[in-house]
Amino acid sequence: MSSDALLIFSDVWKKYSRAEAFHRSIREDLSCFLRSDLNLRNKDEFWALKGANFSLHPGECVGLTGPNGAGKSTILKLVARVTSPSSGDIRQTAKVAPLIEVGAGFHPDLTGRQNIYMNGTIIGLSLSDIRKQMTSIIDFSELAEFIDTPVKKYSSGMYLKLAVAIAFHSPAKILLVDEILSVADELFRNKCLERIRRFCEAGGGVVLVSHDQRILNSVTDRTIRLVSGEIVS
Numbered sequence: 302m303s304s305d306a307l308l309i310f311s312d313v314w315k316k317y318s319r320a321e322a323f324h325r326s327i328r329e330d331l332s333c334f335l336r337s338d339l340n341l342r343n344k345d346e347f348w349a350l351k352g353a354n355f356s357l358h359p360g361e362c363v364g365l366t367g368p369n370g371a372g373k374s375t376i377l378k379l380v381a382r383v384t385s386p387s388s389g390d391i392r393q394t395a396k397v398a399p400l401i402e403v404g405a406g407f408h409p410d411l412t413g414r415q416n417i418y419m420n421g422t423i424i425g426l427s428l429s430d431i432r433k434q435m436t437s438i439i440d441f442s443e444l445a446e447f448i449d450t451p452v453k454k455y456s457s458g459m460y461l462k463l464a465v466a467i468a469f470h471s472p473a474k475i476l477l478v479d480e481i482l483s484v485a486d487e488l489f490r491n492k493c494l495e496r497i498r499r500f501c502e503a504g505g506g507v508v509l510v511s512h513d514q515r516i517l518n519s520v521t522d523r524t525i526r527l528v529s530g531e532i533v534s
């Protein structure tokens with residue numbers, strides 16, 4: 302693999318326990334309790350990712366597609382270091398801006414503007430960068446009218462727009478986008494796709510998860526298809 306890669310996955314495996322996933326649901330918790338199946342946590346390990354190999358180069362937008370539960374978000378979470386691999390090697394030569402769980406980094410009681418300061422700092426912008434880019438971020442978000450409103454009063458689409466606008470102003474060279482563009486309205490989605498193209502033209506690299514073939518066709522250079530944790534094409 303060439304040395305100029307922004308990101309290299311070498312034989313990356315990720316193991317989860319189904320029991321952990323089950324315990325996220327109250328219904329499943331209850332069902333485990335009723336069955337007194339106390340060993341479930343130890344019985345149900347499985348591979349969410351099985352020996353993934355791929356690289357991302359400057360200027361490239363790589364799509365990730367495949368059925369639900371195939372391991373697409375797991376790849377993004379590994380790149381964002383939200384979780385770590387069970388084995389294998391992930392090499393990154395650049396900072397990452399994750400657009401994974403939209404709005405997860407927002408404080409509900411703070412206004413849009415205050416969240417730009419807070420989130421901008423988290424993604425590596427200095428205070429003076431944030432001040433310089435504030436107008437551009439607000440313009441991109443299309444939320445000028447609501448920017449001094451607490452974000453707990455925002456709709457999910459407004460959350461999305463604010464999160465995307467901040468991420469697109471990040472100094473990171475790797476952008477991770479998880480299935481969010483399909484929930485944006487068409488005008489905003491097209492604006493985001495254009496921004497992704499420009500981000501790549503400027504030497505960045507994007508990993509984009511989508512089930513939508515039109516989105517993948519319009520912006521990705523190649524698409525990796527995952528099935529049951531395996532890269533099949």
Ligand SMILES: Nc1ncnc2c1ncn2[C@@H]1O[C@H](COP(=O)(O)OP(=O)(O)OP(=O)(O)O)[C@@H](O)[C@H]1O
Pocket residue numbers: 317318319321322349367368369370371372373374375376
């Ligand atoms: N924290 C976790 N603990 C246990 N299992 C998990 C955890 N996160 C994900 N999984 C499981 O790992 C598998 C892959 O999940 P992942 O979210 O990567 O799939 P995906 O391809 O992104 O799916 P979708 O298209 O539905 O978003 C699934 O079986 C999922 O239940």
